[in-house]
Structure formats: C-alpha cells, structure tokens
Amino acid sequence: MEKELKQQPSDCVKVVLFGPESTGKTTLSRQLARHYNSVWVPEYAREYLQHKWNNERKTCEPKDLLPIAIGQMKLENELAQKTHSVLICDTDLLETKVYSEAYYKGTCDPILETHALKNSYDLYFLTYIDTPWEADDLRDRPSERERMFKAFENALKINKRPYVLLRGDKKERLELAIKHIDKLLVNKA
Helix, strand or coil: CHHHHHHCCCCCEEEEEECCCCCCHHHHHHHHHHHHHHCEEHHHHHHHHHHHHHHHHCCCCCCHHHHHHHHHHHHHHHHHHHCCCEEEEECCHHHHHHHHHHHHHCCCCCHEEEEEEEEHEEEEEEEEECCCCCCCCCCCHHHHHHHHHHHHHHHHHHCCCCEEECCCHHHHHHHHHHHHHHHHHHHHC
C-alpha cells in the first residue's frame, strides 16, 4: 500500500488546485490543461464516490479514504509520464487529509498522512469561496465553506507549501494561474 501512495519522479512542473468543494477547481484544471496543451489529473474521489452513491446511496466513509488516495496517486503517476511541461492536478493527498480531519473528528489514516506530507508539488492554487455554490450528489456542506477554506489555507501554511490565492471570476483566476505557471516554466527551462 505504501508504494501505491508514493509519488513517482517526473520532470514536469506540478501544480495543484486546492480548496473547498464547489470553488471551481475542476473547471480551472481543464482550462489550464487546454491552455498549456498538457494533461490534467482529475479528482479520483468524484468518480469513486459517485459510483458508491449510485450503487449504495452512501456518501464517503473513513474506509473509503485509502482507496481514494491510492486511485488519485495512480492517476497522477500515470499522467505525469505523459507531459514534460506542466501537470495540472485537480487535487492531491493533502486535500484528502484535510477532508479526513474535517469530517472524521480530526483523524487521518497515518499512511495517508505520511504520503500527503511527503509528496511534493511546485505550486498550489488555493481557490476562494467567492464562487456560487453548485449542489450535486456529493457536495454536502454549503454552510461550512468558510470553515473549510480556513482548514485548507491552514494546511498549506502549516506544511509550508507554496501557494497563490485565486479569487474572482473564472477569467481572473485563469489569468493569475497562467501568470504563475509561466514563471515556474521559465525557471524550469
């Protein structure tokens, strides 16, 4: 299991969209991948949990977190080999850790936590809660957006992760993200 959560080496710049549900991470991930003619790593938890909801009418439980983390890292490691420029990650294991602690009484599986803290990325884009809430089968806490935003920001600060706060409309967020990714790519060259 440890091996399945380990981030494999790659030569691309890795950025993560990070933040509470319904803050535009997936939309922006797709836009950035298109802009850079690169690949994006979708959020494995959405597929996994939608399947669970459709088949069992159950939401996420603590026992789901390790399979979600393993699926996320499998996707990331596979897709990182398909680009030499930038890999856009819709989420990472640190996000899974934040959700685990927020939803399950401050706890996180120690194996998940270890890899959430070990895996590294060049930059995080923290998405602010100034986007309209969009309900779906999986989103469940519209009244806790501010608390969750603070939890995500604290995780970045405590773990000394480089991040940029993205606010505003889709266009403003995209332009700011491109500006920061361009800097990373210039520094990599």
